[in-house]
Amino acid sequence: xxxxxxxxxxxxxxxxxxxxxxxxxxxxxxxxxxxxxxxxxxxxxxxxxxxxxxxxxxxxxxxxxxxxxxxxxxxxxxxxxxxxxxxxxxxxxxxxxxxxxxxxxxxxxxxxxxxxxxxxxxxxxxxxxxxxxxxxxxxxxxxxxxxxxxxxxxxxxxxxxxxxxxxxxxxxxxxxxxxxxxxxxxxxxxxxxxxxxxxxx
Numbered sequence: 485x486x487x488x489x490x491x492x493x494x495x496x497x498x499x500x501x502x503x504x505x506x507x508x509x510x511x512x513x514x515x516x517x518x519x520x521x522x523x524x525x526x527x528x529x530x531x532x533x534x535x536x537x538x539x540x541x542x543x544x545x546x547x548x549x550x551x552x553x554x555x556x557x558x559x560x561x562x563x564x565x566x567x568x569x570x571x572x573x574x575x576x577x578x579x580x581x582x583x584x585x586x587x588x589x590x591x592x593x594x595x596x597x598x599x600x601x602x603x604x605x606x607x608x609x610x611x612x613x614x615x616x617x618x619x620x621x622x623x624x625x626x627x628x629x630x631x632x633x634x635x636x637x638x639x640x641x642x643x644x645x646x647x648x649x650x651x652x653x654x655x656x657x658x659x660x661x662x663x664x665x666x667x668x669x670x671x672x673x674x675x676x677x678x679x680x681x682x683x684x685x
Contacts, residue, residue: 488634497626498634506638509631510646510667514618517679520590521615525563530595536561537588537609544578557581559589559600571602613674635671650685660685 488498488509503509523534538561547554555571555578569589571577581587588610591602620631648655648663655662661669661681670682 489630494626494630497623500623506641507646509634509638510642510671512620513670515621516619517673517676518590518617518619519615520588520610520617521612528593528595530593532593533590533603534593534600535588535590536567536600538562538586540581540583540585540587541566543583544581546575546578548575559587566598568597568599569602570599574602614672616673616675616679618671618673632671639668639671648685658684 487495489495503512520535523536528534538559540557541560542558544555544557553573553575555574557569558566559569560566585607587605587607589602589605591600593600620628622631646664646667650660663685666682666685669678673679
């Protein structure tokens, strides 16, 4: 049984999932994918999910109530249109974000308030070939980005040591990509075709 992370808490989660080494980790496949391609203006419909990016142009404000904490700020996108951004119970954002940070954000659009209720964000922009974000089945408290980092380490650690159970004859006959390439594509696809090819193996 390997210690896959420096965190006893995360290791406990992994063991509860039956993941005891890097090979187990890279064979824990995404349950779905989230498309983080930038939304066109006509797709900014009320209560719809949107993805945009731009500069933070206001201070990061935090409002506390007995039940929730609300973080808010203004974002100006690449076309210089401004949106109100709010996030619930994420007061840590006031320490990780600041004016002039350039971020990509996705959330639910409120047309009446010209507001995006934030689901998540990344600093900088997302490359066009990295807009499909894998979503994994994980225990509550195990953040997606932590598992993604673990998968990256696992693929690196297992590089050159991943072998297919499919006979070489059938791999050739059905034009299957290698098992190692399939695992790379299923975890970090550049398009849906990558996922399709990966899952054929």
